[in-house]
Amino acid sequence: MKIVIPGSLTDLNTYTNAERTNRFKGAKIKKQNTYKAAAAFMPARTQKPKLPIKLHIDWFCMNRRKDMDNVAFAKKFILDGMQESGYLDNDGWREVAGWTENFYVDKDNPRIEIEIEEEAS
Numbered sequence: 001m002k003i004v005i006p007g008s009l010t011d012l013n014t015y016t017n018a019e020r021t022n023r024f025k026g027a028k029i030k031k032q033n034t035y036k037a038a039a040a041f042m043p044a045r046t047q048k049p050k051l052p053i054k055l056h057i058d059w060f061c062m063n064r065r066k067d068m069d070n071v072a073f074a075k076k077f078i079l080d081g082m083q084e085s086g087y088l089d090n091d092g093w094r095e096v097a098g099w100t101e102n103f104y105v106d107k108d109n110p111r112i113e114i115e116i117e118e119e120a121s
Contacts, residue, residue, distance in 0.1 A: 009074035037081025
């Protein structure tokens with residue numbers, strides 16, 4: 001199964017600066033990003049995966065201005081969004097066996113593509 005989140009999610013530096021400025025600002029960013037990820041998983045929420053799953057995440061960024069580790073921080077929002085949507089009951093070790101990540105530049109269509117690999121039967 002493949003899920004696509006259009007655009008981008010907040011990077012680590014932006015989130016950290018918001019938290020340092022005002023804890024409510026950081027909480028608002030987390031809520032907004034988690035909701036955006038959850039919205040992408042809503043159509044799949046009735047299709048419970050065979051656990052544990054592995055995620056293959058392709059980050060399509062507008063440019064290379066942000067470090068890859070700052071961009072990849074948004075995995076937190078993706079995993080929380082999977083729970084929020086009801087696709088996963090939890091995002092712990094029993095449910096998520098790991099992930100791989102690749103980074104690309106697509107200035108015309110930034111997005112996050114998440115391929116979900118279920119446990120083999």
